[in-house]
């Protein structure tokens with residue numbers, strides 16, 4: 001998944017006063033007991049809206065995230081790596097399918113989600129607005145972007161919404177392969193020829209700044225965030241995820257003799273927290289709002305695929321078909 | 329001007345550069361109807377819900393579900409039912425039994441002349457997956473649910489029930505079993521195939537790097 005960087009803004013649905021107090025109490029008690037919420041249950045509008053937004057962004061991130069790695073399939077060195085890269089990309093597209101269905105159970109159709117993606121109305125993980133210049137960039141994505149995604153997904157799998165948890169369980173099982181595959185590819189380069197080492201270091205340098213923004217800016221602690229945490233929609237703060245990621249992966253980068261392009265990066269042994277140069281959040285905002293090196297290309301490619309397939313879908317459509325949202 | 333990409337194949341698409349007008353909202357059913365898929369994990373096991381697929385018909389739904397849900401998780405059988413054909417009871421809380429809570433069963437709106445087969449699926453706990461409980465004979469969905477309650481409704485918590493006519497379930501055939509065998513040389517897509525520790529250890533010894 002690439003659902004990182006979710007910014008949970010307050011919405012007009014934040015006002016819980018308009019919700020039926022008895023139903024709200026029952027809903028909250030269910031979550032507090034550790035029970036999952038299923039699609040037909042009563043739920044507050046804020047819960048529904050935020051989950052749709054989060055799961056939809058996650059789905060878009062999978063499908064758009066498949067693009068930079070997808071372009072490297074034919075150029076991957078060797079047949080085995082081509083096959084493995086292809087399997088990984090296919091997994092990511094499959095994740096999108098699972099997630100679109102999970103979001104759909106909340107009442108937004110796949111047609112609406114795809115329209116909003118192409119029209120730039122819904123977001124996807126900002127890191128995919130950056131290019132994969134070389135095979136080494138693709139390796140860094142496979143390893144570290146997926147690693148970040150896994151931190152996020154493992155947390156979200158414990159969330160309160162049944163269909164999302166079920167989808168994430170499958171997804172996490174597949175991610176285990178992505179992570180190993182990515183790590184293997186990076187280790188291969190880092191322990192290879194001087195040219196290979198140079199390539200992987202350069203790719204790491206390019207990807208480090210986007211990676212540091214992957215989990216999004218520090219959460220402003222507000223009643224809004226507290227509510228979403230109580231409802232088990234948001235399972236960990238962006239900073240907690242970032243710290244966990246650094247804890248798990250910086251040592252694995254350093255043991256290969258690679259460097260991280262941030263002179264301030266170090267673990268404070270007293271606080272147990274990683275210290276680092278604050279990521280450039282202005283650039284983050286600019287890029288997520290459309291002005292990044294690859295935004296236009298990503299959406300144009302998606303749009304073309306949708307447009308070129310439209311006549312096939314029309315031809316196949318059963319005239320008696322009737323829309324029913326998926327069950328679970 | 330057309331869009332230049334690092335990927336020559338994207339460049340060759342000749343996509344327009346710059347602002348493009350928004351697309352019209354996709355028409356209804358552009359993504360087809362949905363079907364629900366159930367897997368049999370191993371010989372003799374009950375079929376278990378794995379998730380939905382979008383497809384233009386049952387056969388394509390079967391192929392999509394096979395690709396989506398069995399590509400990575402071994403299975404020996406697959407059932408497909410159109411979402412529309414599945415009747416769903418209310419959900420009750422964990423630990424409760426929905427059969428006991430349904431005091432009034434509605435009068436059937438449709439009844440068949442003769443009894444026909446229905447498949448019954450139970451959800452034991454919220455967040456888990458519906459599992460096939462068995463097959464009953466009935467003349468309506470409501471009667472099928474009554475029958476299900478009599479035959480398998482008593483054992484432990486059941487938070488939700490799905491009822492679907494057997495004729496609406498596309499089932500993989502016994503004689504097609506070989507379609508589930510995966511060739512062994514696909515190890516490259518398993519985590520276990522990647523063993524990097526030797527390379528890392530060797531590198532660390534030669535270069536005296538440390539993790540911290």
Ligand SMILES: [Fe+2]
Pocket residue numbers: 001002062091092095171
């Ligand atoms: Fe994924």
Ligand SMILES: [Fe+2]
Pocket residue numbers: 001065092142145146149178
């Ligand atoms: Fe990924």
Ligand SMILES: [Fe+2]
Pocket residue numbers: 001092146149175178
């Ligand atoms: Fe992945």
